[in-house]
Amino acid sequence: MKVQLFIPCFVDQLYPQTAFNMVKVLKKAGCEVAYNTNQTCCGQPAFNAGFCDESRAVAEKFLKDFDHTDYVVAPSASCVGFIRNYYPTLFDNGAAHNKVKDLGKRTFEFSEFLINVLKxxxxxxxxxxxxxxxxxxxxxxxxxxxxxxxxxxxxxxxxxxxxxxxxxxxxxxxxxxxxxxxxxxxxxxxxxxxxxxxxxxxxxxxxxxxxxxxxxxxxxxxxxxxxxxxxxxxxxxxxx
Missing domain, CATH: 3.40.50 (Rossmann fold)
Structure with missing residues (x-):
């Protein structure tokens, strides 16, 4: 099973060892782990501060960075929750609507991926x-x-x-x-x-x-x- 990592800003800058530990566990579970070095933020900070247009621009990049059929796994329920629940709002009735819907279905927080997908x-x-x-x-x-x-x-x-x-x-x-x-x-x-x-x-x-x-x-x-x-x-x- 191929897994694309999304490492949130917070983890990348302050808790990088947590990201490495997540990779360690996923590999032990038999996953093929990939990391797109072009990835940046999911857009949540801008959205929470009221900058919806700026958040949408960041989210558009996120959609391109993870435009494939692999699972996306992140060590952050906060970012996963934003992608699932607020991307549809950012791209409501837009051309990217179907991509957003698909991304939400294959994006998982680390623990729920282990339990619900890998079992x-x-x-x-x-x-x-x-x-x-x-x-x-x-x-x-x-x-x-x-x-x-x-x-x-x-x-x-x-x-x-x-x-x-x-x-x-x-x-x-x-x-x-x-x-x-x-x-x-x-x-x-x-x-x-x-x-x-x-x-x-x-x-x-x-x-x-x-x-x-x-x-x-x-x-x-x-x-x-x-x-x-x-x-x-x-x-x-x-x-x-």
């Missing part, structure tokens, strides 16, 4: 720690991802998994929301970390690095011994 939930990973899971808003609400990541984590040897209170509550990032409404954003992240501490977990795991960056800010400010990891980093642990 593999055990990669022989091991990570000896106590961890909790954060449902990102995009994964939960835009991609309807809930049980898949937990199913994958249940097969990680040595991992003690605990759920936190209000697990489905936002971490407060929301892209430019965290800049425009800093006080609210920080308070939301602080509450999330309080809930994590109540579980006794040493690690927070999620599908979105943007959430992990948001929570890491509070963790560092409070000098807490809590680690943040993307799901791909966990599944790539403990084996070569």
């Amino acid at each position: 593999i939930d055990d990669f022989g990973a091991s990570l000896h720690t106590k961890a909790t899971y954060h449902d990102s808003c995009a994964a939960l609400r835009e991609c309807k991802i809930k049980s898949g990541p937990r199913q994958l984590l249940s097969n990680v040897k040595g991992l003690e998994f605990v759920e936190m209170t209000d697990v489905e509550t936002c971490c407060g990032f929301g892209g430019t929301f965290s800049v425009k409404f800093e006080g609210i954003s920080v308070a939301m992240a602080d509450q999330k970390i309080t809930n994590v501490q109540a579980t006794g977990a040493d690690c927070i795991i999620s599908t979105d690095c943007s959430c992990m960056m948001q929570l890491s800010g509070v963790i560092k400010a409070k000098n807490l011994p809590i680690q943040t990891l993307h799901l791909a980093d966990v599944l790539a642990s403990g084996w070569e």
